[in-house]
Amino acid sequence: MVYIETKTLNNGVEIPVVGLGVYNSGSETTDAVRTALENGYRHIDTAAFYGNEVDVARGIKQSGLDRKDIFITTKLWNDDMRAHMQCESIEKSLEHLKTDYIDLYLIHWPVKDVFVESWKIMEEYYKKGVFRAIGVSNFHTQHMEELLKSAEIIPAVNQIEVHPYLTQKPLVKYCQDKGIAVECWSPVARGKIFSDNVLDEIAKKYNKSISQIVLRWEVQQGLIVIPKSVHKDRIIENAEIFDFTLSKDDMDAIFALNKNERVNEASNPDNFTF
Numbered sequence: 001m002v003y004i005e006t007k008t009l010n011n012g013v014e015i016p017v018v019g020l021g022v023y024n025s026g027s028e029t030t031d032a033v034r035t036a037l038e039n040g041y042r043h044i045d046t047a048a049f050y051g052n053e054v055d056v057a058r059g060i061k062q063s064g065l066d067r068k069d070i071f072i073t074t075k076l077w078n079d080d081m082r083a084h085m086q087c088e089s090i091e092k093s094l095e096h097l098k099t100d101y102i103d104l105y106l107i108h109w110p111v112k113d114v115f116v117e118s119w120k121i122m123e124e125y126y127k128k129g130v131f132r133a134i135g136v137s138n139f140h141t142q143h144m145e146e147l148l149k150s151a152e153i154i155p156a157v158n159q160i161e162v163h164p165y166l167t168q169k170p171l172v173k174y175c176q177d178k179g180i181a182v183e184c185w186s187p188v189a190r191g192k193i194f195s196d197n198v199l200d201e202i203a204k205k206y207n208k209s210i211s212q213i214v215l216r217w218e219v220q221q222g223l224i225v226i227p228k229s230v231h232k233d234r235i236i237e238n239a240e241i242f243d244f245t246l247s248k249d250d251m252d253a254i255f256a257l258n259k260n261e262r263v264n265e266a267s268n269p270d271n272f273t274f
Contacts, residue, residue, distance in 0.1 A: 002240055004041065005018075005219075005242055009181055010154060013104075013133045017223075018239045019225070020033065020043065022044065023185075029056060030062065032230040033060060034059040039232070041235070041239065045073045047074055047108055048074060048093055049077040053097050072099065073103060074105060076106070086118050087121060090121075090130070100130070101131070103132045104131070104135060105131045106136055108137050110139050115146075116146065119147055123152055135158060136158050137185075138269040140269050144178075161262060162187065163186060165257060165259045166258065181224060182222075183224040184218050184225050187218055188215070188227060193210060199213055211227065211238055215241050217246055
């Protein structure tokens with residue numbers, strides 16, 4: 001059973017700093033969720049767009065854990081915002097996840113002209129207790145500034161792409177300075193970092209895997225990580241990062257790998273087209 005630390009969000013809600021991501025987990029989603037929960041995970045990150053909220057709910061049920069002991073994140077998809085069907089999307093997620101509340105609900109992407117409207121709707125659900133925390137995903141500074149002009153509630157989280165090849169230090173600092181927790185998607189760059197010589201040397205030094213080194217590097221910055229895997233040994237390994245600390249030199253060496261390189265340039269929040 002793995003031990004996972006928690007972090008307090010700006011509204012007092014506790015979030016486990018390692019969660020299981022389920023993007024593209026396909027038919028293995030239910031088994032992955034159940035396996036993660038049986039081995040100590042308490043945080044599952046899904047989205048309406050992933051099409052697997054029902055599978056997540058099934059995995060949670062099979063784990064035998066109480067709903068109150070699990071932290072569920074899901075997200076509002078772009079097309080539902082454009083169609084002004086935010087409420088319908090929220091209700092559908094609640095139905096699919098077989099729950100009457102969601103721990104963290106995020107705007108998935110900063111869809112122009114509708115993300116402010118969507119935030120207002122989310123604030124109402126938050127006030128009613130349907131959401132324990134609300135936040136955003138893939139928001140750059142300018143998106144955040146626009147949102148904050150009219151927001152009653154400051155986002156608890158900004159979930160963005162962060163890994164050694166895309167450190168996003170200015171954006172991370174901006175969020176942290178405002179009390180907004182940063183959560184990393186693709187925290188190991190979908191495996192692109194696994195052949196990196198610098199990371200390999202650091203991993204050997206600590207007798208850890210490259211994944212563990214990178215996830216530790218992120219958590220040590222105060223970030224939340226949601227690595228995706230459907231393999232039991234990898235799921236467990238990804239959470240075994242709380243028994244060592246990276247030195248400042250090693251932290252800096254990993255920061256120095258930054259190339260401002262995304263796993264997919266189509267996923268740039270400044271010019272996405274989906």
